[in-house]
Amino acid sequence: MSSSDSRTATTTFFDRDAAKAADREAGRDALRQRRVLATVCMASATMPMVFTGAAVALGGIADDLVASPAALAWVTNAFMLAFGGFMLAAGALADRIGRRRVFRAGALLFLIASALLPVAQAMWAFNVLRGLQGLAGAAILSSGAALLAQEFDGPARTRAFSWLGTSFGIGLVLGPISAGFVSTAFGWRAIFVLVMATIAIALFIGAGAIRESRDGQASPFDWAGAALFTTALSVLTWAVLHASERGWSDAGVVIGLVISLMLFIVFARVEQRSPTPMLDLSLFRYRRFIGIQLLAAAPAYAFVVLLVMLPIRFAGIEGLSASLTGWLIAALSAPLLVLPLAAGRATRWCSPATLCGAGLLIAAAGLWWLSYAKGGVEAIPAMALIGIGISGPWGLMDGLAVSVVPPQRAGMAAGIFSTVRVAGEGVALAVVGSTLTALIAARLPVEMQAAAPLLATGRLGEATAVHAAMPSGALVMAYEQAFSQLAQGLALVTVMTAVVLLVLLRGAEVGGDH
Structure with missing residues (x-):
């Protein structure tokens, strides 16, 4: 076998080996995803x-x-x-x-x-x-x-x-x-x-299968927005839930609905002005x-x-x-x-x-x-x-x-x-x-x-x-x-x-x- 044929055979061998390794890696990744x-x-x-x-x-x-x-x-x-x-x-x-x-x-x-x-x-x-x-x-x-x-x-x-x-x-x-x-x-x-x-x-x-991932360009967590939104939604849900027990005309229910609306408005304004909403x-x-x-x-x-x-x-x-x-x-x-x-x-x-x-x-x-x-x-x-x-x-x-x-x-x-x-x-x-x-x-x-x-x-x-x-x-x-x-x-x-x-x-x- 000539040196050229030898190099070709060696290259083919390594290519096949690399392909098999790539297939094994792809198979492991597919299993991990499943x-x-x-x-x-x-x-x-x-x-x-x-x-x-x-x-x-x-x-x-x-x-x-x-x-x-x-x-x-x-x-x-x-x-x-x-x-x-x-x-x-x-x-x-x-x-x-x-x-x-x-x-x-x-x-x-x-x-x-x-x-x-x-x-x-x-x-x-x-x-x-x-x-x-x-x-x-x-x-x-x-x-x-x-x-x-x-x-x-x-x-x-x-x-x-x-x-x-x-x-x-x-x-x-x-x-x-x-x-x-x-x-x-x-x-x-x-x-x-x-x-x-x-x-x-x-x-x-x-x-061992779940890889960590995050937004690499994410800004600091918007604590003000999170607190406002969670509070507003909680108050709204509380008011609606109590309306089923006390009626929609109940003073507490009405106050809860008004407070939640005000909090949502404040939340929207805070998010509009925040550089990292x-x-x-x-x-x-x-x-x-x-x-x-x-x-x-x-x-x-x-x-x-x-x-x-x-x-x-x-x-x-x-x-x-x-x-x-x-x-x-x-x-x-x-x-x-x-x-x-x-x-x-x-x-x-x-x-x-x-x-x-x-x-x-x-x-x-x-x-x-x-x-x-x-x-x-x-x-x-x-x-x-x-x-x-x-x-x-x-x-x-x-x-x-x-x-x-x-x-x-x-x-x-x-x-x-x-x-x-x-x-x-x-x-x-x-x-x-x-x-x-x-x-x-x-x-x-x-x-x-x-x-x-x-x-x-x-x-x-x-x-x-x-x-x-x-x-x-x-x-x-x-x-x-x-x-x-x-x-x-x-x-x-x-x-x-x-x-x-x-x-x-x-x-x-x-x-x-x-």
């Missing part, structure tokens, strides 16, 4: 699990901790208030000090709060711990979405966020089913042991960005409120067991196990705006159908249709949210979007709860209208005991008529939202820019 995706998705799935699981077990919690209807409402409200109030701050903080650091800190706090909830001896302590769970959830979700935005690009990012949407569907399905089974077998306290195990497994999968208000100049925020709020009244209201109806009004209630609610959320992924793939042939708008119209049809359902079993097809419809937006909206800003600001984008989504859910729950109470009261004699809040929170036995002159059947009829009218109102709002979204999101692409 572990990151699994970690974020599994940790995020615990959020709907702990949200819906507690709703299924409200009766047991109320009995053991001697909770009033108002205190019982805060089992959900405390979680939602902290979850929504700290989402934007958590996203901005993740951009600055590190997404992995914030994600792990949130997971640790979530584990601590969940461990303490089963041993809480008073309702106020239980609700404080629920608030800490919400705070931890804000850190997990906002930093987790930013981690995915950093790891994946283009079509891979679309698929990753579709998996994130699917993980929420898994949590929504497993939450009521597992909570119903576990609480029936071991008591409601075991629910929180289950979510602890889930997030612990997620952290184990991600150990936590919230880039210039993003609201883009119609697609506004449309994405509307999309974030849409599932709140088309879907999420039902995750709390239907367990109350099935268990509290219809007297079904916690286990059966969990299985019935699974019909509502089961489509989210697979359809968000299908929505992500469907963007190859159909625009995200069309998919989101069509999905909301299908959900609206399901809500209208639900208004005529007379019992839990009869409601199954309507609930399934709602779940099918909401799966379209659910699988696309996270990817759309981070597509409007550069990847290095993904934490901010995820924080804004998640804040609107979770705050919208908290406000929607409060508004829908107060509306249902008012609709029930309108169907009761004046002297018995005090039973309306009890019925709205599923306390039929207490309402019957307090107002023995009115048979329980009449109280149930008042509830069912009010629920039917409420579902029809939600359907109409969902239709209007779909029409507006089709206009605002026209031309938007998942993974594109604004």
